[in-house]
Amino acid sequence: MSPNLRVSVWRGTTDGGFSTYEVPRQASQTVLDVVTYIQRRLEPSLSYRFSCRVGMCGSCAMTVNGVARWTCRTHVSKVVDGDSLEIAPLSNLPVIKDLATDMGEFFDKWARAKGRFRGARTRHDAFARVEPDSPERAAANAGIECIGCAVCYASCDVVAWRPDYLGPAALNRAWTLVNDVRDTDQHDRLRAVAGDAGCHACHTQGSCSERCPKAIEPTAGISGLKRMAARRAMRGEL
Amino acid sequence: MSAAATQARLWYWQRISAMMLALFVVVHLATIVYAVRGGLSGAEILARTQDNWWVAAFYGAFVIACAVHVPIGLARIAEEWLGWSGRASNAGAVLIALALAVLGFRAVYAVVA
Amino acid sequence: MSESARIGAAGRRIAVRRNDSRARRHPAWWAFLAHRVSGIALAAFLPLHFWVLGQALRGEAALDSLLRFADQLLFKFGEWGLVVLLAIHLTGGLRLLVIEFLPWSGLRKNWIAATAGLGIAGGLAFALALIG
Numbered sequence: 001m002s003p004n005l006r007v008s009v010w011r012g013t014t015d016g017g018f019s020t021y022e023v024p025r026q027a028s029q030t031v032l033d034v035v036t037y038i039q040r041r042l043e044p045s046l047s048y049r050f051s052c053r054v055g056m057c058g059s060c061a062m063t064v065n066g067v068a069r070w071t072c073r074t075h076v077s078k079v080v081d082g083d084s085l086e087i088a089p090l091s092n093l094p095v096i097k098d099l100a101t102d103m104g105e106f107f108d109k110w111a112r113a114k115g116r117f118r119g120a121r122t123r124h125d126a127f128a129r130v131e132p133d134s135p136e137r138a139a140a141n142a143g144i145e146c147i148g149c150a151v152c153y154a155s156c157d158v159v160a161w162r163p164d165y166l167g168p169a170a171l172n173r174a175w176t177l178v179n180d181v182r183d184t185d186q187h188d189r190l191r192a193v194a195g196d197a198g199c200h201a202c203h204t205q206g207s208c209s210e211r212c213p214k215a216i217e218p219t220a221g222i223s224g225l226k227r228m229a230a231r232r233a234m235r236g237e238l
Numbered sequence: 239m240s241a242a243a244t245q246a247r248l249w250y251w252q253r254i255s256a257m258m259l260a261l262f263v264v265v266h267l268a269t270i271v272y273a274v275r276g277g278l279s280g281a282e283i284l285a286r287t288q289d290n291w292w293v294a295a296f297y298g299a300f301v302i303a304c305a306v307h308v309p310i311g312l313a314r315i316a317e318e319w320l321g322w323s324g325r326a327s328n329a330g331a332v333l334i335a336l337a338l339a340v341l342g343f344r345a346v347y348a349v350v351a
Numbered sequence: 352m353s354e355s356a357r358i359g360a361a362g363r364r365i366a367v368r369r370n371d372s373r374a375r376r377h378p379a380w381w382a383f384l385a386h387r388v389s390g391i392a393l394a395a396f397l398p399l400h401f402w403v404l405g406q407a408l409r410g411e412a413a414l415d416s417l418l419r420f421a422d423q424l425l426f427k428f429g430e431w432g433l434v435v436l437l438a439i440h441l442t443g444g445l446r447l448l449v450i451e452f453l454p455w456s457g458l459r460k461n462w463i464a465a466t467a468g469l470g471i472a473g474g475l476a477f478a479l480a481l482i483g
Contacts, residue, residue: 014366066373091370160369161318194242196324200249203314203387204447206379206458220455226249227451233246253451256444263441267434267473275480277422280415284407301401308394315387337398345404 002083005076007034009046010088014095018086019043031071031079032060035087035099048099055213058149062099063088068154070213090154106150109166114192115173118185128182140179143172143221145214152208152218164197168208168218171199175221178228191238194229202226248310255307262300287349294350301342309334379458382466386443389436396433431477438473442466 005025008018021038032050039046050060055073062071065079065086076085093101121128130137152168153159159167166174174193177183193199202222209217232238239247273282287293309331316322316330375381403421407414421430446462 014368063368063370063374066371068374089368091368091374094365094367155370155374157370157375158318160367191240191242194246196241196245198242198245200245203383204379204450204458205383207374207377209458210377210379217455217457219450219458223451223455226246229242229246230250233243234250236243238240238243238246253448256448260441260445260448263437267437270434271473271476271480274477275483278418280407280411280413280418283414283418284411304397308390308397311390312394315391334394338401341398341401341405344408345401348405348407 004083005034005080006084007038008084008086009035009038009043009099010095011046011098012095013097016095016098018088025076025083029076031062031064031069031074031076031085031087034076034085035062035071046099047097056147058147058151058213061090061149061151061154063090063154068151068211070149070151073213090150092154092156092159093150101150103150106153106167106169107148109170110148110173112192113166113170113174113198114185114189115170115177117177117180117183119182120184121182130181134181136179136181139221139224140176143176143216143218146172146176146216147214149213151211151213152216155207155211157205157207158201158203162197162201165201166193166198168202168222171202171225172216172218172221175218175224178225187237190225190229190232193225194233194238199225199229251306252310255303258299258303259307262296262303265296266300284349288351290350294346297346298343301339301346304342305335305339308338378460378463382443382446382463385439385466386447389440389443392436393433393440427481431474431481434477435470435474439466439470442469 003025005023007021007023009021010016011019021042023034023037023042026033032053035046035048036050039048048060048062050072051057053060053072055070058070060071061068063069063086064071064074065081067079068090069079071087079085087099089095089099089101093103093106096102119128146169148169150169152172156165156168158165171193174189178186178189183189199222202219204219204223206219209219212218229238273286312334313327313331316327317324322330375384403417404414406417420426442462443466446459446466449462450459
């Protein structure tokens, strides 16, 4: 085993190419460690994002050997191909520079899916009662931990094939709110997620559920949205 | 009808026709595997199907389910892999549905009548 | 990886990078591909199937001559292939109905295995019926 890794890193915007760097191999080395080494010691002009470096913020998501991952939580030893690593920005998003993508569209779709809470109570009202064991709350809880890292969005082929498709993260968020008994915007939300670019475009490829670093399964929520939309449409309420 | 309602209805009609087809296909496959033993001739087919109104009802319903299920699936593929617009894929879907219905009912009539 | 262009706000073309096959190496994706490809093949076959049967309108002899023609090995292999594709599309489709309508229990990978199994079983049954 060579003492060095041969690391190909994407440089440029969407038009660009891979540059190769030699990085010393360490025990317990993460891909983020590798990127950091390159930027600090070899290529100061390399642009990349990270923040917490402990798997909490999702900022460091990149494409490693073709698969979207959190680089701070990816051990080199688990993904290295011989002694090669290929590090690229996330797919399906415009590239600002090198490994940093423009997340604007990702969050715009979140808003278009009505992925925000709308309630009717004020501070003067009593607390809402939400049964923690109810099926609705269990469904919402299963998807609530999303931190918006865009790994699912970058992994989804339907996002690539249909630029308007809201994507797994936005639909998952909508699902958690559809199951929030306090929310009052259900009609508009279901309308927003059930159009041409919504839940019905999902083909259950399951890449989102396979790749989510928080083990959230957007496929479950999207299936739920399909059922709800069908029920409402049958009642003429959509 | 809103775009959302249209998509929702297309989705559930595709799933309902899928459930019907699941049943029909299992019966059809089992029948064919059984009937094909030792070869299959026109005479053998027609002997089973002619003047058989159960065959007409079963395969008639089968044709309808196909005419619903196949075009919706193909429309999605045209939009995603061929880049067709929604209008083009809808038009294509209607054409295919009509073609399958016409050819299918003709076939049912041909073997029953 | 390949690029693709999108139209962004104000009609600007925004290019993005796309995934290649390395992102697709997991069972649920293969199940999707098998379902789509088998569906396309069956959709192409179905009108032909209807047309052949419709030939019975011209009498039993017309149908029979077509069936004799289809007795050739290449056709039999094609028929066998379609039976296998039909079994795969059916079982894969049932898996999707289970995912979409029954309480959630993951991507149902046991059903993916069943799809492969029933495809093989259907193919064997048909082959044996043809030969036996």
